[in-house]
Amino acid sequence: MRTILAVWLLCSAVASAAVAAEPSPELIAYGKSLVEAGNCAGCHTADQAKPFAGGKRIDTPFGAIYAPNLTPDRETGIGAWLDADFTRAVRTGTAPDGSLYYPAFPYPYFTHMTKDDTLAIRAYLGTLAPVVSRNKPPELRWPFGHRGLMRAWNFLFFTPGLFEPDQSKSAAWNRGGYLVTGLGHCGACHTPKNYFGADKTAQALSGSELGGWYAPRLDGAARTGLQSWSADDITEYLQSGRNAKSHADGPMAEVIVNSTSKMSDADVRAIAEYLKSLPPARRETIVTPPDEAEMKAGQAIYAKFCVACHEADGSGAPRIYPPLPANALLQSINPSSTLRIILDGAHTVTTPRAPNTGEMPPYAKQLSDDEIAAVTNYIRNSWGNAGPLVTPAQVAKARGQEP
Structure with missing residues (x-):
C-alpha cells in the first residue's frame, strides 16, 4: 500500500508540474505578437491553408532554400523539440541534430533576442494545429550545398550576442533598436551583402537589391534615405502601407500587411525613433543628369501615360497616387523597384488604417525598353530629383525577371 501511495504521489507531482508548465494565455498572446513582428509566417507559409507548415521557396544568389515546418507536428515539425533546442536554433542557427x-534563416539577427522572447514565440507556435509537412532539401549550387561550409561562414561573419541597450538613449529608442536589429531583421533586405551573402555591416541599412526589387535606404541620407521623413511619416507608412511621401509595393507591402500593420503603436513608433537617429552609412552617388534629348523623350511619354494621375508637376495625390518630387526610392542608386512598378503596375496595399484601394496599370506591353528608360530618367531627374541614368539594357534585364 505504501508503495502504491508513493507512486500515486509521484505521478500526481509530475502531472501538477506538467500543468504548471503550460504557457499562460498572456505568454501565448505575447508570443503571437513577436511572431507577427518577425513576419515568421511570410517565409514559413507556402500554403495559406496550412500556416507555418513550411515549404515556401526562398531564392538566394546561391540557389533555393525551402523554409521548414514550424508547426508542433512531432515528426516533421518542432513538436518534439526541447525549449533549449528551439532557443539554440533561433539564436545560433544550430538545429537539434547539430547541423547548421x-x-x-536570419539567425544573425535573431541572436540579439532574449531567451524569454524566443520561448514566448515557441509557446505560441505550440498552439498551432500540427501539420505533417516534410522539410525539403535546399537546391544550392556547388559547393554551397555542403553545410560544413557554414562553420567557416559563421566564424567569419556571425557574431552571436544579445542586443546591448544604449543607456544614453530612451527606452523607446532601445526598443526600436532591438526590433530593427533583432526580431524585425530589417537588414536582411535593406543592408548590402558581400560576395558570400553576409551583411556589409559598415553600410548597415543603406539599401540592397533583393529578388528584382530594391530595398531602399533606411538611414539618414538626404536624397535617398529617411532624412526628409519624420518619425510620424515612418510610423504611418509601417502601419498603413502609405504616407504623404510614398506607397509600399513588392516585398515591403507583404511585410506591412503581415507584420508591421499588426504591431502595437508603441513598437512601431519605437522603430521610427530608432531609424530617424541613424546617420548616413555611406555617401550618396554623384549624379550626372540625362541629356536634353533623353529628358524631352521622357517628358513626352510622361505627358501621355502618367500625367493624369501624377500631375504635370509630379505632385500626384498623396496617399492615393504617390508624389514623385523628393521621392527617396525613386532617386535610389538602384532603379529596380521603379522599373518593376512601371513594367508590372502597382496595387496600393490595403490595411485596416488605409482600406481604400488604388492601382497603376502595367506598361510592359505598351512601352519599349528605350521608352521605359526615357520616362524613368525623366521622373528620376525632374522637380529637383537626381537619380543615376537608367539604360535600356537595365530595363531589358528587369523585363526578364519574374514579377
Whole structure:
C-alpha cells in the first residue's frame, strides 16, 4: 500500500508540474505578437491553408532554400523539440541534430533576442494545429550545398550576442533598436551583402537589391534615405502601407500587411525613433543628369501615360497616387523597384488604417525598353530629383525577371 501511495504521489507531482508548465494565455498572446513582428509566417507559409507548415521557396544568389515546418507536428515539425533546442536554433542557427542552418534563416539577427522572447514565440507556435509537412532539401549550387561550409561562414561573419541597450538613449529608442536589429531583421533586405551573402555591416541599412526589387535606404541620407521623413511619416507608412511621401509595393507591402500593420503603436513608433537617429552609412552617388534629348523623350511619354494621375508637376495625390518630387526610392542608386512598378503596375496595399484601394496599370506591353528608360530618367531627374541614368539594357534585364 505504501508503495502504491508513493507512486500515486509521484505521478500526481509530475502531472501538477506538467500543468504548471503550460504557457499562460498572456505568454501565448505575447508570443503571437513577436511572431507577427518577425513576419515568421511570410517565409514559413507556402500554403495559406496550412500556416507555418513550411515549404515556401526562398531564392538566394546561391540557389533555393525551402523554409521548414514550424508547426508542433512531432515528426516533421518542432513538436518534439526541447525549449533549449528551439532557443539554440533561433539564436545560433544550430538545429537539434547539430547541423547548421543557412543564413537565409536570419539567425544573425535573431541572436540579439532574449531567451524569454524566443520561448514566448515557441509557446505560441505550440498552439498551432500540427501539420505533417516534410522539410525539403535546399537546391544550392556547388559547393554551397555542403553545410560544413557554414562553420567557416559563421566564424567569419556571425557574431552571436544579445542586443546591448544604449543607456544614453530612451527606452523607446532601445526598443526600436532591438526590433530593427533583432526580431524585425530589417537588414536582411535593406543592408548590402558581400560576395558570400553576409551583411556589409559598415553600410548597415543603406539599401540592397533583393529578388528584382530594391530595398531602399533606411538611414539618414538626404536624397535617398529617411532624412526628409519624420518619425510620424515612418510610423504611418509601417502601419498603413502609405504616407504623404510614398506607397509600399513588392516585398515591403507583404511585410506591412503581415507584420508591421499588426504591431502595437508603441513598437512601431519605437522603430521610427530608432531609424530617424541613424546617420548616413555611406555617401550618396554623384549624379550626372540625362541629356536634353533623353529628358524631352521622357517628358513626352510622361505627358501621355502618367500625367493624369501624377500631375504635370509630379505632385500626384498623396496617399492615393504617390508624389514623385523628393521621392527617396525613386532617386535610389538602384532603379529596380521603379522599373518593376512601371513594367508590372502597382496595387496600393490595403490595411485596416488605409482600406481604400488604388492601382497603376502595367506598361510592359505598351512601352519599349528605350521608352521605359526615357520616362524613368525623366521622373528620376525632374522637380529637383537626381537619380543615376537608367539604360535600356537595365530595363531589358528587369523585363526578364519574374514579377
